[in-house]
Amino acid sequence: MQQFGVIGLSVMGKNLALNVRNHGFSVSGFSIDKPEVDALAKYEDDKLKPCYTWEEFVDSLEKPRKILVQIMAGDPVDQTIQKLIPLLDKGDIIIDGGNSNFHDTNRRYHELKKHGLHFIGMGVSGGEEGALNGPALMPGGDKEAYEEAAPILTAMAAKTEDGRACVSYIGPEGAGHYVKMVHNGMEYAIMQEISEVYDIMRKVAHKSNKEMADIFAEWDKGDLNAYLIEIASQVLRQKDDLTDDDVIDHILNVASYKGTGNWMLEDAIKLGTPITVVAEAVLARFMSKATTREGKEVVYDGEVASDLIDNLGKAMYLAQIVAYAQGFQQLTMAAKAYDWELNYPAIAQNWEAGCIIHAKTLYHIEDAYADGKQLDNLFQDPYFAGVMEKNLPALRAVVKLAAEAGVPTPSFSAALNYLESIFNPSLPANMIQAQRDYFGAHTYYRNDREGVYHTEWYEEK
Numbered sequence: 001m002q003q004f005g006v007i008g009l010s011v012m013g014k015n016l017a018l019n020v021r022n023h024g025f026s027v028s029g030f031s032i033d034k035p036e037v038d039a040l041a042k043y044e045d046d047k048l049k050p051c052y053t054w055e056e057f058v059d060s061l062e063k064p065r066k067i068l069v070q071i072m073a074g075d076p077v078d079q080t081i082q083k084l085i086p087l088l089d090k091g092d093i094i095i096d097g098g099n100s101n102f103h104d105t106n107r108r109y110h111e112l113k114k115h116g117l118h119f120i121g122m123g124v125s126g127g128e129e130g131a132l133n134g135p136a137l138m139p140g141g142d143k144e145a146y147e148e149a150a151p152i153l154t155a156m157a158a159k160t161e162d163g164r165a166c167v168s169y170i171g172p173e174g175a176g177h178y179v180k181m182v183h184n185g186m187e188y189a190i191m192q193e194i195s196e197v198y199d200i201m202r203k204v205a206h207k208s209n210k211e212m213a214d215i216f217a218e219w220d221k222g223d224l225n226a227y228l229i230e231i232a233s234q235v236l237r238q239k240d241d242l243t244d245d246d247v248i249d250h251i252l253n254v255a256s257y258k259g260t261g262n263w264m265l266e267d268a269i270k271l272g273t274p275i276t277v278v279a280e281a282v283l284a285r286f287m288s289k290a291t292t293r294e295g296k297e298v299v300y301d302g303e304v305a306s307d308l309i310d311n312l313g314k315a316m317y318l319a320q321i322v323a324y325a326q327g328f329q330q331l332t333m334a335a336k337a338y339d340w341e342l343n344y345p346a347i348a349q350n351w352e353a354g355c356i357i358h359a360k361t362l363y364h365i366e367d368a369y370a371d372g373k374q375l376d377n378l379f380q381d382p383y384f385a386g387v388m389e390k391n392l393p394a395l396r397a398v399v400k401l402a403a404e405a406g407v408p409t410p411s412f413s414a415a416l417n418y419l420e421s422i423f424n425p426s427l428p429a430n431m432i433q434a435q436r437d438y439f440g441a442h443t444y445y446r447n448d449r450e451g452v453y454h455t456e457w458y459e460e461k
């Protein structure tokens, strides 16, 4: 009997199945798409079994069955669950490893409970390479079921620099998919920031692709060490297959999305979380689709300070931390709103390797939340407060220069405004409150005494 099963053998499912097998566990793989099963069958051995029918797949698994569903999110997951329910036994475990919306996961978790089945909604990150060699895993749902699957999940997960597995139980219901959604929102934010740095370097500092690749590679050796910084360098070095040029210069500048970042923003609006950089990153993808392509190119021939690249690195580091701070702020607010006990150091550890946003900064974030420290905002931690103090002038200088040059920096500007606002005791919201009270008698609170107040702003005519 096989110890683990995977349904959906596309990019992620096939590699996750091979990963499980490579760690010494026996695994069955099934897909409704026969060619996907044929592709897995090339690796068939005593630990890896390709299956061509639902029944063959389910019957091949030892009980309690542990089945990873790694397919397109949405209706296909409900269809797959409906197909599985009559074939499974009480106590079996379904793990949804796709990018499912956490609302769907909440619903499925409660529905499957009624059938005596366990459900784990598990965020998976790492793309094709991570799936094979070690992804970050964010499982939520039944704790008891997680413990049952933990030996396999721990073996297949990425490992931090000191060998700890990038997986831990996140929380009940859809908490695992919530955390993956926040991961992806921060992914959008950091990718947008990198694209703005690239834009300033090419249009203001007039750097070639090779020079920019070298700068990103250099940054990757220091504080900014991160997977997304590393691949930015590799992207800039890549030659085109169809021309003699660099491929980056022929990629259409319209950003696509499957929407997990958008979901983070939707929930932030519900919770009232000021995730301004994530919001700008989501909107920048819309903007890339909406821009008319008939305008004039930005040509900057003004003076460029000798410390521009140094400032860009410092600004990028601070802006990257703002993205993480906003992600953790949203997690803190969601935990309160949904009554989840989230373990922030464990979440940071889950993201230290294997996933798309893995970066050296995450080790500092783990330290910031260690020993049960409660932070409303990551910048309350002394390390991050220090980076803010040191790097804020660079961020301000970069935003100022970009504004002068006419290069849009939605995420960098949002990061700067966030830092200027978040610890600011005198934001001008008193004017908004006064106007609301003026036109709508909406009332206001005072800063000098308790109670709710209304002013008679004008005489009734």
Ligand SMILES: NC(=O)C1=CN([C@@H]2O[C@H](COP(=O)(O)OP(=O)(O)OC[C@H]3O[C@@H](n4cnc5c(N)ncnc54)[C@H](OP(=O)(O)O)[C@@H]3O)[C@@H](O)[C@H]2O)C=CC1
Binding pocket: 008, 009, 010, 011, 012, 013, 031, 032, 033, 036, 070, 071, 072, 073, 075, 076, 077, 079, 080, 097, 098, 099, 100, 124, 125, 126, 127, 128
């Ligand atoms: N690609 C990535 O980098 C990452 C992807 N993910 C998530 O992992 C999941 C799988 O991703 P990926 O491997 O890229 O593949 P896709 O998201 O492209 O999904 C393809 C798989 O879903 C199956 N599928 C589609 N509809 C159904 C259905 N109605 N019933 C059963 N199976 C169905 C497909 O079978 P068929 O060929 O027959 O349509 C195929 O096996 C997704 O939720 C994705 O968001 C998570 C992290 C990273």
Ligand SMILES: O=C(CO)[C@H](O)[C@H](O)COP(=O)(O)O
Binding pocket: 099, 124, 125, 126, 127, 184, 187, 256, 257, 258, 259, 260, 261, 356
């Ligand atoms: O989950 C992922 C990485 O972590 C997937 O690659 C996801 O598709 C990325 O999001 P989008 O397609 O919206 O850019």
